Amino acid sequence: MTTDNWLTQLQENGYRLTEARRAVVDTVAVTNRALTPIQVFDIAREQDPALGLVTVYRTLEKLEELHLIQRVHQPQGCQAFIAASQAHQHLLLCQSCGQAKFFEGDDLDALIDTISKKTGYQIHEHWLQLFGICEACQ
Amino acid sequence: MTTDNWLTQLQENGYRLTEARRAVVDTVAVTNRALTPIQVFDIAREQDPALGLVTVYRTLEKLEELHLIQRVHQPQGCQAFIAASQAHQHLLLCQSCGQAKFFEGDDLDALIDTISKKTGYQIHEHWLQLFGICEACQ
DNA sequence: TTGAAAATGAAAATCATTTTCAATAAAATA
DNA sequence: TATTTTATTGAAAATGATTTTCATTTTCAA
Numbered sequence: 001m002t003t004d005n006w007l008t009q010l011q012e013n014g015y016r017l018t019e020a021r022r023a024v025v026d027t028v029a030v031t032n033r034a035l036t037p038i039q040v041f042d043i044a045r046e047q048d049p050a051l052g053l054v055t056v057y058r059t060l061e062k063l064e065e066l067h068l069i070q071r072v073h074q075p076q077g078c079q080a081f082i083a084a085s086q087a088h089q090h091l092l093l094c095q096s097c098g099q100a101k102f103f104e105g106d107d108l109d110a111l112i113d114t115i116s117k118k119t120g121y122q123i124h125e126h127w128l129q130l131f132g133i134c135e136a137c138q
Numbered sequence: 139m140t141t142d143n144w145l146t147q148l149q150e151n152g153y154r155l156t157e158a159r160r161a162v163v164d165t166v167a168v169t170n171r172a173l174t175p176i177q178v179f180d181i182a183r184e185q186d187p188a189l190g191l192v193t194v195y196r197t198l199e200k201l202e203e204l205h206l207i208q209r210v211h212q213p214q215g216c217q218a219f220i221a222a223s224q225a226h227q228h229l230l231l232c233q234s235c236g237q238a239k240f241f242e243g244d245d246l247d248a249l250i251d252t253i254s255k256k257t258g259y260q261i262h263e264h265w266l267q268l269f270g271i272c273e274a275c276q
Numbered sequence: 277t278t279g280a281a282a283a284t285g286a287a288a289a290t291c292a293t294t295t296t297c298a299a300t301a302a303a304a305t306a
Numbered sequence: 307t308a309t310t311t312t313a314t315t316g317a318a319a320a321t322g323a324t325t326t327t328c329a330t331t332t333t334c335a336a
């Protein structure tokens with residue numbers, strides 16, 4: 001299970017297992033849409049009412065550092081986080097309900113190669129994100 | 139010249155031409171890298187020392203609304219703006235000096251079509267951004 | 277079981293951005 | 307050109323998100 005795996009990872013990296021971290025992990029690991037710190041706070045407090053917003057920030061920071069979550073960039077803002085994709089994948093976001101799906105984007109190599117030759121840039125990284133409407137919302 | 143064109147556009151949309159706006163436009167229109175409001179402020183004040191940061195924010199807001207500038211998303215933050223591309227283009231950013239170049243990305247249609255069929259999403263928009271090192275910085 | 281060290285929440289501090297407001301400047305009108 | 311209307315301005319205050327500080331609590335290794 002993702003939750004337990006994340007907790008193990010935290011532990012293996014020298015972080016202690018606490019009620020607050022369990023609540024944050026339980027929240028973010030099982031949600032398939034991007035959540036802002038405040039949203040995580042609101043949800044996670046159902047499990048741990050004593051949880052502080054500061055601890056949410058601190059826990060998200062650690063989860064990001066361990067690449068267990070990643071920041072999601074959107075037109076409305078870039079403060080939200082989501083469980084990170086394992087392999088090199090890209091995000092597809094529903095503009096209606098926020099649901100997120102990851103997909104493979106290896107087809108980009110040719111395009112990147114072309115751009116590299118055309119511009120003279122050495123290209124090291126790429127961001128691709130798709131926005132649309134999921135089946136359920138259509 | 140881009141600067142004059144932007145000023146004309148502002149005027150045609152009912153906004154007045156002021157020293158402050160000229161300074162902000164002169165700054166952003168000629169810079170080929172993304173600038174944060176504070177950076178715009180620092181540069182534009184050389185031309186108009188009385189310029190206030192608030193006015194920078196307000197002017198950037200109007201320029202974005204007229205699609206003359208666009209927000210640039212980066213790992214370090216998403217507060218920076220750059221002169222917008224005319225056609226549908228994507229950004230290539232130098233991770234060393236920040237220089238930005240636009241490129242065409244029409245090759246994406248096939249990929250997007252595949253993802254759409256695979257996921258059931260209707261895809262309405264896509265973001266693609268490349269990061270690397272420009273020729274001068276290599 | 278105990279004690280050192282990490283983690284916590286609350287409050288304060290910081291930083292970016294927005295709002296308020298009285299003074300000023302642009303441009304429409306006379 | 308002088309006048310008037312109205313948008314625009316900068317400063318200060320307010321806001322909202324995030325970070326830091328700190329005394330207290332909790333975890334976990336010994």
